[in-house]
Amino acid sequence: MAEEQRLSGAVVAGGMVWLAGQVADDATADAEGQTADILRQIDALLAEAGTDKRALVSCTIVLADIADAPAMNRAWDAWLDTGHKPARMTIQAALVDPAWKVEITGVALAPA
Incomplete structure (x- = not known):
């Protein structure tokens, strides 16, 4: 079954x-590049x-x-708005694809 x-x-x-x-999206990037890619995705999801x-x-x-x-x-x-810092936890765990170095999830307030 496709992820989507x-x-x-x-x-x-x-x-x-x-x-x-x-x-x-680019699992060949280093941890910094993967994180930047993920944060771009988070920006897009939140905008949607x-x-x-x-x-x-x-x-997390x-x-x-x-x-x-x-x-x-x-x-x-580089991405963080320092005036609006979320609570954050960082842990180490095996990820589903060994090429992935980072996975990020979060919770945001929805617009009223």
């Missing part, structure tokens, strides 16, 4: 936008829901290798 048939990229429910785990990254209240970042945290943080810091 299995889940939604984002769901608006209960006044919130719930983001599915997002992974890079009528909001943006300033509405994020929580993000999964790294296949925690040693990639500095590279991931470089992309995160």
